[in-house]
Amino acid sequence: MSARGRVVVVGGGVAGLATSALLAADGWEVELLEQREELGGRAGSWSKDGFxxxxGPSWYLMPEVFDHFYRLLGTSAEHELDLRVLDPGYRVYFEGEATPLETRVRRTDNREVFERVEPGAGAALDAYLDQADETYRLAVDHFLYTSFQRLDDLLHRDVLRRAPQLVTLLLRSLRRHVESSFSDRRLRQVLGYPAVFLGGSPERIPALYSLMSRMDLDDGVLYPQGGFSAFVDTLVALAEAHGVTIRTGATVTSVDTVPLPRTRRWSRRRAEVCGVAYRTVDGTEHRTRADVVVGAADLHYMETRLLPKDLQTYPESWWRRRDPGPGAVLLYLGVEGGLPELAHHTMFFTEDWETNFNGVLGDARGRGKYVPDPASSYVCRPSATDPSVAPDGSENVFVLVPVPADVELGRGGLDGAGDPAVEKVADAAIAQLASWAGIPDLAERIVVRRTVGPGDFAADLNAWSGTMLGPGHRLSQSAFFRATNASRRVEGLLYAGGSTMPGIGLPMCLISAELVLKRLRGDRRGGMVTTPLPGARTLAGAGAAR
Known part of the structure; x- marks a missing residue:
């Protein structure tokens, strides 16, 4: 056994795989348990008839986070992935507008795009992105790579110097921030849409998240050939190369604990982990020992299903006061013939999208949710860049329609066989795409169709309330207000993934894995771990993941 001890990671999504690889490279004995036969979690893969x-995820943003993660393991994104720059970055169709807008790779080109839409918007974009870049750098240095265990990062001179501006960005909505610089609806929507991928709306997330636009309008948008399953494959290979034992078809049924002696007067911890119980697909019950358990599955599931009530940091009553963010209806479409009307990334924005958001998210207390009609949507055509994802002469199309996070909307299925509410959303999305993009025969050319609804997210991924992403990034669920990554009741129980800090998205999942590493090292400083992990040196330059 490792001198550091034994870790069991619950969940084989991106956060679980990344955490396993990092801890194994740092000297821990690691076992990963995944309930499904497939690894990757939301970043999974599905194939049919050559498609x-x-x-799930389809945007490769914050490339420096990926680069840093790979470097910790003695390799690089350049070595592990075949990354392509997308130009256009994405195309946007606006309700009532005949001509779509396209973003480019470089800021200078995007400045021209904005200027053509609204005189003066080019200079305004420069100022907007300059501020976004400064905010982004501050976030990376002081807010993302920290569990907020001490105040030093918040009291750093760089943070204090920008405190007035940061307070404004936290208390002001993204919508108001964008509207203060841009008048044209189309530009406002382009700068406001990142709210969707943060589980919120421009009205409900802080202006601090304007930093998201810096990633696609300044950095450019990348895509890994082979899709995001190729990225997951590298995580699996790196984890296994560092000695992680991966078990699929292993459903964890409880986190095992032993009581702590009541000798620490001020500690709220009542027990410590000693392992987990799990059930394999043949129904056999198992127990495996652990010094540390990392819950990389949905936090609501980990807390309310795998722990007794007296050991829950986040009981059901806590979740009732939280925002799950949006749900989604997803469509996987195999289409005969070409679709040049769609870029690799294409978005369809309704004119009254504030009403759209209110339908998906409800009021301030989450009440009054409904499925918008018409609905804004996002479409990915990876076959525009990657010939491996569709047969010759055909297109691969992924459609995401935000809907309320409500399992009652049901589950999807093959060839229109999903629950009626899910298939109704799918039919409307196909009709909208055909109409707005000028593809009148789209429906007749679909040869593969599968839908996924909020019920699938709940059943397959244990997603709280059927949420698509995880708790939305409104102020009360951001940074140090977000659920912490360590149990306050159970010693040795840590958390990773989109449900906990720092938040939603693939880069955040990689960072959450590093936060677990730092917790176990006793490293309370902000910022990235700066040196490769001890075990990674044996793999550097060896091409172990490929």
Whole structure:
């Protein structure tokens, strides 16, 4: 056994795989348990009739986070992935507008795009992105790579110097921030849409998240050939190369604990982990010992299903006061013939999208949710860049329609066989795409169709309330207000993934894995771990993941 001890990671999504690889490279004995036969979690893969679909994430943003993660393991993104720059970055169709807008790779080109839409918007974009870049750098240095265990990062001179501006960005909505610089609806929507991928709306997330636009309008948008399943494959290979034992078809049924002696007067911890119980697909019950358990599955599931009530940091009553963010209806479409009307990334924005958001998210207390009609949507055509994802002469199309996070909307299925509410959303999305993009025969050319609804997210991924992403990034669920990554009741129980800090998205999942590493090292400083992990040196330059 490792001198550091034994870790069991619950969940084989991106956060679980990344955490396993980092801890194994740092000297821990690691076992990962995944309930499904497939690894990757939301970043899964599905194939039919020569089409291969990424089932979740499709944007490669914050490339420096990926680069840093790979470097910790003695390799690099350049070595592990075949990354392509997308130009256009994405195309946007606006309700009532005949001509779509396209973003480019470089800021200078995007400045021209904005200027053509609204005189003066080019200079305004420069100022907007300059501020976004400064905010982004501050976030990386002081807010993302920290569990907020001490105040030093918040009291750093760089943070204090920008405190007035930061307070404004936290208390002001993204919508108001964008509207203060841009008048044209189309530009406002381009700068406001990142709210969707943060589980919120421009009205409900802080202006601090304007930093998201810096990633696609200044950095450019990348895509890994082979899709995001290729990225997951590298995580699996790196984890296994560092000695992680991966078990699929292993459903964890409880986190095992032993009581702590009541000798620490001020500690709220009542027990410590000693392992987990799990059930394999043949129904056999198992127990495995652990010094540390990392819950990389949905936090609501980990807390309310795998722990007794007296050991829950986040009981059901806590979740009732939280925002799950949006749900989604997803469509995986195999289409005969070409679709040049769609870029690799294409968005369809309704004119009254504030009403759209209110339908998906409800009021301030989450009440009054409904499925918008018409609905804004996002479409990915990876076959525009990657010939491996569709047969010759055909297109791979992924459609995401935000809907309320409500399992009652039901589950999807093959060839229109999903629950009626899910298939109704799918039919409307196909009709909208055909109409707005000028593809009148789209429906007749679909040869593969699968839908996924909020019920699938709940059943397959244990997603709280059927949420698509995880708790939305409104102020009360951001940074140090977000659920912490360590149990306050159970010693040795840590958390990773989109449900906990720092938040939603693939880069955040990689960072959450590093935060677990730092917790176990006793490293309370902000910022990235700066040196490769001890075990990674044996793999550097060896091409172990390929």
């Amino acid at each position: 291969r679909f990424d089932t």
